[in-house]
Amino acid sequence: MRKTVLMLSALALLCGSSAMVWAAQNPKVKKEIAEYQAYFKKRFPTVSLSDYSDGVNALPQYAERRANWELLMEFPPYDTDMDKARALWQKPMKSGKTLASCFDRPATKYPYYNDKTKEIRTIELDLNDCLKKNGEEPIKNLKHGKMAMLIAAFREQYNGQPWNVDIDSPGAVAAYEAGKKFYWTKRGQLNFSCANCHVHSAGNKLRGDVLSAGLGHTTGFPVYRTKWALKGKPWGTVHRRYGGCNKQVRAKPFKPQSDQYRALEFYEAAINTGVPLKVPSQRQ
């Protein structure tokens, strides 16, 4: 019996992977992604690749507090807002079309490099273009509120599907390299790189707080944070979080949708190839 189940699941896995269109990746990039993920496999042997969608909650060092988070998830605090966001996503714009009409690319393929405009395109940029094209005002605030909620309504439709961005054209590889450089470069008065905390020290404690692993980062965004909820703005985009991180190491943050943050977002998407999306997420 057990054997049959095993064979069947192996078969399902095979079919699944052959049916899935895997990301087109430059061989060097592909090798670096494998190395990055292997590091975490070694550091946290009990955590599977898909577990990382749960962010810091996936780490054994966080086990005690995970129970609290699971209780919270029985009635997630973002439920009412998500209902509003879904309604907004389906509401016809002035042209009569819905936002969905602009998105033929799945959320698992965002961000992407646009060879014509020679830039990294994020959901934020495409969403605002879509609004303009259909007679609506673009959303000004790229950090919290409506923009974050609409992205959540789009991305959640791909929950459970592995992230899978394309990095094959020279432009895309260059953007990946720029993001990689940002990730591994020390910055700010405190002199920390992203990697210093979230790769080298992942799972370690900063006073009582556990440092999350870089693997899994942004798979759950937009995020609904308790810390931000206390200030009345619970929702945040990836770039809002990047700004906060930069401030914490006492560096001047870049603007949301700046070249720097879009490249970083692209790099983080790349190193999370294969990790399933799980949107929205609740974090402290």
Add this chain to the structure above:
Amino acid sequence: MRKTIFTSAVLGAAVLLAGSLVTIPLASADTLPDEKQCKKAAKTADNVIKGWCVAITRRKGNCLACHGVTTKARWPETLPPGGNMGPPLVAMKQRFPDKAKLRAQIYDATVANPQSVMPPFGKHKLLSEKEIDLIIEWLQTI
């Protein structure tokens, strides 16, 4: 019977009283100041306590963010224990018999080890020269 109860109660109270007389003064004298108490203590305290205060204050050394510390004096109840991003601060006098070496580590740890993730407290002016000296005085005592 009633008398026995009374005697033992008196005896118990006496033991409790004696116990409290012994422990209470010791506890208050031996407990290190927490971050809030440090604001006052920093003016009058000796250099070792001043150094401790620079080390635990978040906008100063914030050493406890990354380092666990074992102190001989009692740890303040209101102060959370240190993290484990960096190595624990134990036997510092034995590990750094040369004060200059310890100072160089705090000033800029990336000189001795480019892979170090410790913020360069001197080089980036996170702490003043005087504050680094105070931390060293405290570190010599643990």
